[in-house]
Amino acid sequence: MPILKSKDEDMISRLIQWRVMRYLISGASAVAIDLVLLFVLVHFFHMWYLLAAVIAFIAAVAVSFVMQKFFTFNDYTKGGIGRQTVFYLGLQVFNIFFNTLLMYVGVDLLGIPYLMSQILISVAMAIYNFLIYKHLVFASGATYHKDALISPCPSCGQIDNIVWGSKNNHTLVRCNSCGLIFVSPMPEETATFYNEVYFAGGGECCGYINYDRDKEPMRRSFESYLDHMESALGRKGRLLDVGCATGYFIDIARSRGWEVEGIDISEHAIEKGRAKGLTVQAGTLDNINFPEKSFDAITLLDVVEHLRDPKSSIIEARRLLTEGGIVVVATPDAGSLVARTLKSNWHLVVPPEHLVFFNRENLGNLLIQTGFSPVLVTNIGKHFTIPYIFRMLFSWQKLSLWNVLARWTNKKPISELKIPINFRDTFFVIARND
Numbered sequence: 001m002p003i004l005k006s007k008d009e010d011m012i013s014r015l016i017q018w019r020v021m022r023y024l025i026s027g028a029s030a031v032a033i034d035l036v037l038l039f040v041l042v043h044f045f046h047m048w049y050l051l052a053a054v055i056a057f058i059a060a061v062a063v064s065f066v067m068q069k070f071f072t073f074n075d076y077t078k079g080g081i082g083r084q085t086v087f088y089l090g091l092q093v094f095n096i097f098f099n100t101l102l103m104y105v106g107v108d109l110l111g112i113p114y115l116m117s118q119i120l121i122s123v124a125m126a127i128y129n130f131l132i133y134k135h136l137v138f139a140s141g142a143t144y145h146k147d148a149l150i151s152p153c154p155s156c157g158q159i160d161n162i163v164w165g166s167k168n169n170h171t172l173v174r175c176n177s178c179g180l181i182f183v184s185p186m187p188e189e190t191a192t193f194y195n196e197v198y199f200a201g202g203g204e205c206c207g208y209i210n211y212d213r214d215k216e217p218m219r220r221s222f223e224s225y226l227d228h229m230e231s232a233l234g235r236k237g238r239l240l241d242v243g244c245a246t247g248y249f250i251d252i253a254r255s256r257g258w259e260v261e262g263i264d265i266s267e268h269a270i271e272k273g274r275a276k277g278l279t280v281q282a283g284t285l286d287n288i289n290f291p292e293k294s295f296d297a298i299t300l301l302d303v304v305e306h307l308r309d310p311k312s313s314i315i316e317a318r319r320l321l322t323e324g325g326i327v328v329v330a331t332p333d334a335g336s337l338v339a340r341t342l343k344s345n346w347h348l349v350v351p352p353e354h355l356v357f358f359n360r361e362n363l364g365n366l367l368i369q370t371g372f373s374p375v376l377v378t379n380i381g382k383h384f385t386i387p388y389i390f391r392m393l394f395s396w397q398k399l400s401l402w403n404v405l406a407r408w409t410n411k412k413p414i415s416e417l418k419i420p421i422n423f424r425d426t427f428f429v430i431a432r433n434d
């Protein structure tokens with residue numbers, strides 16, 4: 001005989017499915033534990049009330065941490081627990097000071113009665129604490145792929161992963177051996193993804209509003225890349241840009257005297273590049289068979305993070321380089337403060353667009369293992385247009401508002417504005433083929 005849920009049980013379970021309700025239950029449980037423990041310690045153990053208050057408070061913070069993490073936010077990640085504890089404790093200390101400050105402002109400066117002040121402040125604190133937990137501390141409501149832990153690392157080949165986060169229904173893991181963060185399991189072939197829509201704004205999740213316009217503010221960074229490349233190589237030479245899109249970078253390089261070629265996975269982007277008179281072809285390093293030692297420089301700018309197998313591209317790049325030739329990589333920095341703090345809320349974590357996240361150390365090691373010697377590792381800022389920034393916010397948060405603003409500003413003169421942004425969360429590497 002089937003067990004029927006009573007109406008009340010049904011209502012309770014529906015309320016619990018609502019995260020704000022779980023948040024309130026967790027908070028109330030912590031307060032209850034604090035009061036009960038305080039009473040028990042003072043009344044039955046005759047403890048000094050101030051010492052009892054400290055012990056009860058510590059217990060309540062511990063209980064609330066566990067409940068917020070697992071119950072409110074369904075966050076079962078093991079990896080970040082140290083970071084979360086520090087973050088959580090720091091927030092509690094901040095709350096005590098902030099509460100005192102606001103009480104002073106409310107009571108002494110604004111003349112609000114102290115109980116009313118405390119109620120208003122508590123409500124405000126409950127709201128911002130919820131937002132901080134949701135966006136910064138816990139990997140909210142994530143479900144992880146059951147096979148996430150058994151994928152080999154695309155950089156070092158080891159199978160030794162811990163869950164790092166989750167985004168857009170993809171699980172991200174960190175390799176315990178080399179520290180690479182990658183989407184696991186890797187999605188199937190992603191080529192169809194980089195179609196016309198990706199470069200011209202209609203995409204549901206990702207891509208550019210208007211590739212050529214949005215890349216224009218990059219000119220200064222590209223010039224700076226080329227300055228570094230020319231000093232590392234000691235001259236200009238034959239350049240292959242992998243993931244050249246419509247050829248914006250190689251167009252600039254060509255005007256500086258480089259002999260340029262480009263490849264890209266997108267047929268659509270390649271047609272546009274050809275229309276500019278550039279030597280470009282559709283494909284990847286793995287499926288176009290260039291002759292050995294064809295180039296003096298190979299650039300992978302904002303490319304390796306898109307690759308399911310970045311190592312094979314780096315090995316192939318080495319085969320195509322002349323002796324003393326350089327490989328140039330610009331990619332998100334998983335070791336940056338922004339990445340380590342925000343984890344899957346980092347705006348560059350956008351699977352299935354971005355699949356692997358290196359840091360300075362593990363990319364350096366991969367380059368050394370594949371026969372390169374790194375000669376420069378640095379961070380170079382970028383300039384962005386306003387529609388591009390809104391588009392980035394949209395792919396990060398999936399809030400339709402950002403997409404609406406991106407499309408709206410796209411048609412306005414304001415879209416020509418170039419805004420310098422440097423979160424120090426990307427890095428630029430030049431390595432020589434020795």
Ligand SMILES: [Zn+2]
Pocket residue numbers: 153154155156157158175176177178179180
């Ligand atoms: Zn690894």
